[in-house]
Amino acid sequence: MATERQLPIPVHALLVHPRFSAASFWNYQATCDAVGARYPASPLGLITVAALLPARWELRLVDRNVQELRDEDLAWADVVMTGGMLPQQPDTLAIVALAAAAGKLSVVGGADVSASPAVYAAADFQVRGEAEELLGAFAADLEAGARRGTYEAKRFPDLSRSPVPRFDLLDLGKYLNIGVQFSRGCPFGCEFCNVVELNGRTPRTKGVAQVLRELDALYALGYRGHVDFVDDNLIGGRKAAKALLAALAGWLSERGHPFEFSTEASIDLADDPQLLSLLRAANFFALFVGIETPDVASLVQSHKLQNTRRDLAESVRRILAAGMFVNAGFILGFDAEGDGAAGEMIALVERASVPVCMVGLLYALPGTRLARRLEAEGRLGAGAYAVDDGDADQCTSGLNFATRRPAAAVLRDYREVLREIYAPAAYFGRVRRACRELDVSGHRVALAWRHRVRDLRAFGRIARRLGWADRSARREFWRTVADCALHNPAALKIAVSLSALYLHLGPFARSVGDRAAARIAREGDPGRPGRDRPG
Numbered sequence: 001m002a003t004e005r006q007l008p009i010p011v012h013a014l015l016v017h018p019r020f021s022a023a024s025f026w027n028y029q030a031t032c033d034a035v036g037a038r039y040p041a042s043p044l045g046l047i048t049v050a051a052l053l054p055a056r057w058e059l060r061l062v063d064r065n066v067q068e069l070r071d072e073d074l075a076w077a078d079v080v081m082t083g084g085m086l087p088q089q090p091d092t093l094a095i096v097a098l099a100a101a102a103g104k105l106s107v108v109g110g111a112d113v114s115a116s117p118a119v120y121a122a123a124d125f126q127v128r129g130e131a132e133e134l135l136g137a138f139a140a141d142l143e144a145g146a147r148r149g150t151y152e153a154k155r156f157p158d159l160s161r162s163p164v165p166r167f168d169l170l171d172l173g174k175y176l177n178i179g180v181q182f183s184r185g186c187p188f189g190c191e192f193c194n195v196v197e198l199n200g201r202t203p204r205t206k207g208v209a210q211v212l213r214e215l216d217a218l219y220a221l222g223y224r225g226h227v228d229f230v231d232d233n234l235i236g237g238r239k240a241a242k243a244l245l246a247a248l249a250g251w252l253s254e255r256g257h258p259f260e261f262s263t264e265a266s267i268d269l270a271d272d273p274q275l276l277s278l279l280r281a282a283n284f285f286a287l288f289v290g291i292e293t294p295d296v297a298s299l300v301q302s303h304k305l306q307n308t309r310r311d312l313a314e315s316v317r318r319i320l321a322a323g324m325f326v327n328a329g330f331i332l333g334f335d336a337e338g339d340g341a342a343g344e345m346i347a348l349v350e351r352a353s354v355p356v357c358m359v360g361l362l363y364a365l366p367g368t369r370l371a372r373r374l375e376a377e378g379r380l381g382a383g384a385y386a387v388d389d390g391d392a393d394q395c396t397s398g399l400n401f402a403t404r405r406p407a408a409a410v411l412r413d414y415r416e417v418l419r420e421i422y423a424p425a426a427y428f429g430r431v432r433r434a435c436r437e438l439d440v441s442g443h444r445v446a447l448a449w450r451h452r453v454r455d456l457r458a459f460g461r462i463a464r465r466l467g468w469a470d471r472s473a474r475r476e477f478w479r480t481v482a483d484c485a486l487h488n489p490a491a492l493k494i495a496v497s498l499s500a501l502y503l504h505l506g507p508f509a510r511s512v513g514d515r516a517a518a519r520i521a522r523e524g525d526p527g528r529p530g531r532d533r534p535g
Contacts, residue, residue: 006145007078010056014077014104015169017043017063018084018091023396023511025358028176030503034465035458037176038066044165044179044230045110049081051163052135054143061169064091074102079142083110083127086365089119089387096123105147107138111198115366116385117150129153130184130199132161156199159184159206164217177226177262180214182206182244186233188266190290191302191369192331192362195232203236208247215251219258224447229263235275236266245278252283257444262286268306270315276322285443285494287319290329294348295341298334302370313352320353320437325494328354332414333362335404342413346420353433355498356505359417361398361410374401396512408523415513422509424502428476431498432483435491443490455493462500473502 020027028040043063050059060076062069074080080099082092089112099106100122108120109127117126124147127134134151141149165180172178183206184199218227235241252259261284269275269287291312292304299307316326330345349357364371366385374380379402387397399407420426447455466477477499484495 007143009143010058011054011139011143012058012060012076012078013050013053014073014080015046015050015059015061016069016080016082016095017046017061017065018082018088018095019064020087021396023508024087025360025508027508028501028504030507031500032176034461034500034503035176036454036461038174039063040176041228041230042170042172042175042178044181045084046081047165047167047169048162048181049109049131049135050166050169052131054139057139059166059169061166063170063174064095066171066174069095069098071102074098074104077102077104079105079107081107081109083108083113085110086112086115086385086387088112093120093122096120105142111194114198115194119385124148126150126152130157132157132159156185156202156204159204160210162206162210164214167214167218167221167223172221172223177228178218178223179228179230180211180218181230182211182234183231183236183240186236186266188233188236188304188306189369190304191373192365194365194368197367199232203233203240205237205240205244208244211244212247212251215259219255224258224451225260225445227259227261229261231263234263234265235269235272238272238275242275242278245275245282248282249278256446257283258446259283260285260443260445262288264288264290266306267291267310267312267315270310270318276318280323280442283443283445284324285440286327287324288327288329289316289319291348291352291354292329292331293334293337293341294344295334295337297336301336302334312348316352316354317437320434321439323439323441323443325434325438325498326352326354327356328352328358330357330359330417331362331398332359332417333399333403333410337405339405339409341410342416342420345413345417349417349421350426350430353430353437355427355430355434356501357421359414359421361414363398364401378402396515406523408520411516411520411523415516418509418513418516422502422506424473424476424506427502427505428473428480428499431495432480434498435480435484435495436487438488438491438494440488440490440494458500459496462496462503465503466499470503470506473506 026040032038032040046061060073062073082095084092092108096106105124107125107127108123109131113120113126114128117128120126127138130153134153138151183203185201185203186195187201187203189196261282265287267289293299296308319326332341364374364380364384371380384400399410403410466473480495480499484492
């Protein structure tokens, strides 16, 4: 470990959250503009890192998704701390380069450096794995004069040691939602998912009181509205999740319901009426669920067995009846899928009335069981993880391996699905059907007048853009507002919010479809060996 002179105390640490690509499914920039926000989600990882650093250090946070990194920020810093996920890799590397050019030390952590450390060789320090048991040693070494080093977690940390994130470092008004976390890990072993590799198969949780302290901190800062539990599967540990949800309901009631919640969960929650009831009582209004595919053979091959032996559309309807709308993930490109994959997926999306669908192409993430299998089969090339344009989410950069079906055939199915489900009539039709089934009785969010004025202004902007400027969606938008006002007026805010997402999703689907067409042209003859199939 290289050492030089000690840094001045207090150390000035600049925490920089890298940009996500503007072409990402999760960007939602047009929707953010309409509702007066700058970006959908806050950087929970970095504000947790901030809370783990010595209290004597001076900290400054720059989220490149909502603000510029200025020369004076770099001049102020002694060390630049950054990192994130694969889609952020290009900007993370750019930040490391900016730090070096300014003569500052750089530290990279997060999921991508943990999976692909060689990519970040230019960084002075690497923190691989969860930070709770690593940052103390890093900080002590840095203060003692270390100028390079690698810190790698040998075990999954006890989350009871995780501190309250530094929410005070955020400009809370710039985000659609603020994230918190209860658990890490997932009990399922989906072949394509890296959660079990990064966070383990045994869910670890914070204590209930610990989570409530985090919500108290956010409440004390004056934040009100949407809070997202960023857990990979909130219900991975059912007993612990139920205890949390029961406590959340009481906490909300005592404070007049200042927050409403969303999260990610596995579809088998629909089998548990008690769990659905607890989620409703705790003011959850939205869930992301990985449906992936209606093709049972593909689900079995990818080890997503929790989605088999069930009517997926009926499971979604049970969740709607419990007061939560569903956003869903779908994937094309599995080895077992056949030539009818597009039609089957479109039919399921329509039958389940899921408006927001993240439809992606299968991507072999580094370190996953899928990547190991494909590499053993000789189907994962040397350039599988090249990220040259920041679009390394599965919507834009999937199929980074030799597919069983011709890649051009998968891409044509992909274009068809996007074209059909994001046509205005189809999308808004699903919004109408979902909002008719959505039982929001008992859902409450007490907002101050300034927040209500903000929401009214947002509605005006949404109505102007969708109900007037967008000729393709104009009729469908007003038809959706009228239908919800007539059949389920309590769900009107949800209907408008889902409509607002179309400001991003409609153009996004068309853009990704065009890119898929260009990729089909590049693939050439789908019968040739090489990229399209095992050669």
